[in-house]
Amino acid sequence: MVHIKVPKDRVGAIIGPKGRVKNLIEQKSASKLEIDSESGSVEITPGNDPVAGMRASETIRAIGRGFNPEKATQLLDDDMLMLDVIDLSDITKTQKELKRIKGRIIGKNGKTREITESLINVHISVYGKTVSVIGKPEQIQAIRTAIDMLVGGANHGTVYSYLEKKRQDLIQEEIESQPPDFEP
The missing domain is CATH 3.30.1370.10 (K Homology domain, type 1)
Structure with a gap:
């Protein structure tokens, strides 16, 4: 239980x-x-x-x-999907700082969250003092890095560039993990 x-x-x-x-x-x-x-x-x-x-x-x-x-x-x-919860209260000291960081992660009118979700193909929820992600382990690792970048003050464009590169890497890994076509 x-x-x-x-x-x-x-x-x-x-x-x-x-x-x-x-x-x-x-x-x-x-x-x-x-x-x-x-x-x-x-x-x-x-x-x-x-x-x-x-x-x-x-x-x-x-x-x-x-x-x-x-x-x-x-x-x-999907057995490959997992939930990852990031507690922002571990990295913020004040309510004002928490609000600022959540705003950076969400972006104006949710744009940053939306772009991040679509680039890496995950779901993101910013709720209370947490940011949660539903995705595959390698996707979650990319999102954690992106969130660390945003928390650290990185420019949104830099974060998007990182995510675009990670997206290409993930696509390449997917292609390479496929078994070769067998032709007699």
């Missing part, structure tokens, strides 16, 4: 309209969810597949960190 505490304002997203999101998570993971709306506590009882139970807890954590359920439930469908 796993217990996860989520912000109370995210409980409704975990349950979903008429319980659809909760039911979907339970169905795809063969787990049972007990949700306490008052405290924000979610209890996950895994079924016969412990890995599916872990995927359910990652999905709950993702929704709790601000992802919409449609994006978060992708964690249940």
